[in-house]
Amino acid sequence: MWKILIIDDDFQVLEGMKKAIPWASIDAELVGEASDGAEGLEMVRQTEPDIIITDIYMPVMNGLEMIEKLRETNFPGELIILSGYTDFQYARQALRLQVSDYLSKPVTIQELETVLAKVIKELEAKEIKKIEQEEIKRRLLLYEPFGQQEWLKSVMTGTLHKSAAAASIPPSEQSYWLHRSHLVMGIELMSTVRTANLSLIDWNLFRFALANIIREVLAEDWPESDFIELHSHHAAIMFHIDDTIPMETALDRIRSIGNRITECVLTYLKLTIRLGLGQIKASWLEISDSTEEAFLDLLQQTVTTPQGKLASVSSELAIRPIKFYQELAEAIVYSKEETAAQIVEAYIRQIQSMSTITPAYLQYLCTELWTIFAYSLYSVSIVLDELFPDMNLSAEIVQIQTPEQLQQWLQHKIHIIATSRHWNENSKHKDVVEFMIQYAHDHYAEEIGLEDMSKQLYLSRNYLNQIFKKATGETFTNYLIQVRMKKAQTLLAEGNYLIYEISEKVGYKNVPYFSSIFKKYTGVSPSEVGKSGL
Template sequence: MWKIAIIDDERQVLQGMKRAIPWDELDAEWVGEALNGQDGLELIRTAAPDIVITDIYMPVMNGLDMIEQLRKEGFCGKIIILSGYSDFEHARQALRCNVSDYLSKPISVPTLKTILGKAIGELMEEEEKRIKQDELQQKLMLYEPFIEKEWVKSAVAGTLDSSYRNEDRLPKPYRFWCESKHVVIGIDLIRNVRTSDLSLPDWSLFRFAISNVVCEVAREAFPAIEYVELHGTRAVLILHPQADSSQQELELKLSKLGIRLIDCVKSYLKLVIRVGIGGTKEAWTEMPDSTEEAFRAIDLRDRRVDSAYDVFVYSEEMGNDQGTLVMRPAKFYFEIAGAMKASQESQAQQLVAHYTQQLKEQKGITPDYVQMLAGELWGIFAYCLYEVGMVLDDIFPNDQIVKEMVGLTLPGQLAEWLTAKISVIFSSRQWKGNSKHRQAVDFMTQYIHEHYADDMTLADLSDKVYISRNHLSIIFKNMTGETFNTYLTRVRIEKARELLLERNMLVYEVAERVGYKNVPYFSTLFKKFTGMNPTELIK
């Protein structure tokens, strides 16, 4: 109900107003009255009415002084002046105090009803705006961690807008970047028999598991790190060594870390990765250069730190060869993958046109390089479709693509080929209408990976993505191949398996850490998903 207070030094007016206002019709209630401005001020402070009806000429404190004091104190309610005098100067002063109406006594009941109805209508609109703003603020707070992650991804890939490349625009968690050096380690997952036939849910879990292993190992040597997945099989690890570290000591430390990452990923996950170490940068705005250098080191495979490991270090000599400057650029790959996943066909086409134009202007571009680039980009396209539950081979037979790639020898041919393929992909029935649903599912899977230990239901997440629970259940199953509960359980069990292998906690402690208070139930689920009991794993 809307609360109304009346301030007037004439008791007859007070009683008449109370009888004349159609309280039920306006869904309003009377919350108090006062005979002067000073008492009215105290009343309004205590009762916090939505609407105040007040006279001007009153003892102790007049109505205008009362209104001015209220506005100074932040009172935002509607104020209606009902005075027996019409005075231009008073009206002007009332206007400065943001008064809703200035009326002369006497006033008819229909007029009073109209004025109050107008004030209540304005209050309803303001309330609706406040609710929307609160909802938006809550949504922004909910998305803030994910927004920051996208910011880091853009910063390391080189796609951050120039207006954000200064210290003032750094998000709070990353302000320390201004006081340290920066090195990017590129991580490339090698597709083999184990990974080629993975389902979408398994592939997502493998990526999640790799990030966990990499981060835990890296933090042993570098307390401050960020892990960012780029596209397809590639990710980066951002390290921030202390400014007083010597370059020789740092290179040795980075080489040992690269070897340990390969060993741990192979030991825990039975997966094979290559590692590239980019150059050390003094400023965080130079991190994209370190990213390009890290993957260039992997691609050229020139400076191997150990003959038994695929760990490669970038050297200045690699950058002096002009023919390598455009090889597999991380920024272009990142941008084209982002455009594909966001269903931005025109953006994808523009990126291809811009990059292939650079290729045309570059000397030393060979047919082998053009075909290599076509294969890399085709792999990115396949991965982007794979993430939304689509198979590129269903649109283009693989044999056909292989034959077409052999005929690509010039950058212009590559541009025409990619442009045609992108048009077909975006016009396909499977792709259309997927964008919003894909974004919802992406948010859900990311949220699960971040909050797997918390109590959560599909209904909780349906409120966050503004899709009904039943509809969201169907969308999630179609895009991941699993129900929400099964996916959540698999993430929890995967994390539990990693914690158990560390042998630092008892089974019941691990169960609680991943969200299960019932240990027997946890053990049953663990055996269902892994084929063994938790106790068997740590023997």
């Protein structure tokens, strides 16, 4: 909502303006009024308006003097002069001060609406221009906290070019990576009756909760490890093993950790996960091989033929499905149709060279890729089902019997995604929405809001709220409440904290208010959850 401040020493003009402005239709609100320039400067400091409508001739400080002082402080909003003086000297000064418009009293309602519509359009254009001009600055801001995660993901999936790999390890961490063995555990979040009808935003919340549980277990049981989120329902853990630990001892401990994670996820989230183990690798450059082994282990648990035998998916690591998934997901996210087509073609060639690939595996691959597409596109504010409203996925997948049919199907879908007008309109907001989502999960225990986002992203809170709601279907405030309530449910299920302690841990100092929000969100009070042990 745009904030408007009116400055005029004529009470009748002030009241008339408040009645004449179509507040609801232009999505604006009156944030203050003042009767002279000095008072106006103070109101600007307090309210930070987007638009100022001001008279020129006023006591104490006139409008032009006030505007000059605002320009000295780089006031970012728009200025409209509404004055009974039509003297050319005033108009020239206003032009020099770069005001948006100069209206002479009396002004008609139609003139006022036209000018405000034009000024708001200019404000929107400023916001878009700011995004474009500060793209590099914002990307650095957004991705700096995730740089290490992206590097770890590239090591795990094999997308890091090995010729430059050694140089990419910070000198302070070389001992950590070069003098340990490594093993990857693949994690698959299983689809259940509980998750079947979840929206993508709720699925995202479950993923964050899952990540929190896994990180807490690892911090206690194996600190020298890294948890990496991959795509949609896949994640992985990279275990770094001290060479003084016997191999069998390490494997036993890792299997025990896997069992504990599985039990915790089932207990606290009522979700089922499946785990696959790769082999221990002596060199960190072979970590991606362990990743492939882990997910091939998961695949062998998943794909069966109508006769009940495991479909042959081969242990040949040349297929590298996780690397293929990761590279294709990145190409989809950045709308690189040609790159995506090349990735698909190269993978299909690998499949064609293997005589053991079955229709069951190809159809499983389709299902996996469609899930990955959905989650990847969701991350850039696109709902896959909206791009294919009349599609019968199951009927299409069952028709795929050969690698060639798989290639044609994938390339057709990728083309529709990459050329979608909906994609082009929304993808530029991806980084901003990602940052806001991550910020909510990192700072839910604090008093945060759109003002915090605005200061960090150099965008107005109005604009942030618009793009966040367009991307997620939720206001940022509602999303933050969901995050807090999910965390509160987890803490209540653990049974280690009193309700007032949980209230503080999820960002509420007022316990009754927390209880009312919790009941509205879950249907039961926190005390009822505590008694039931749910």
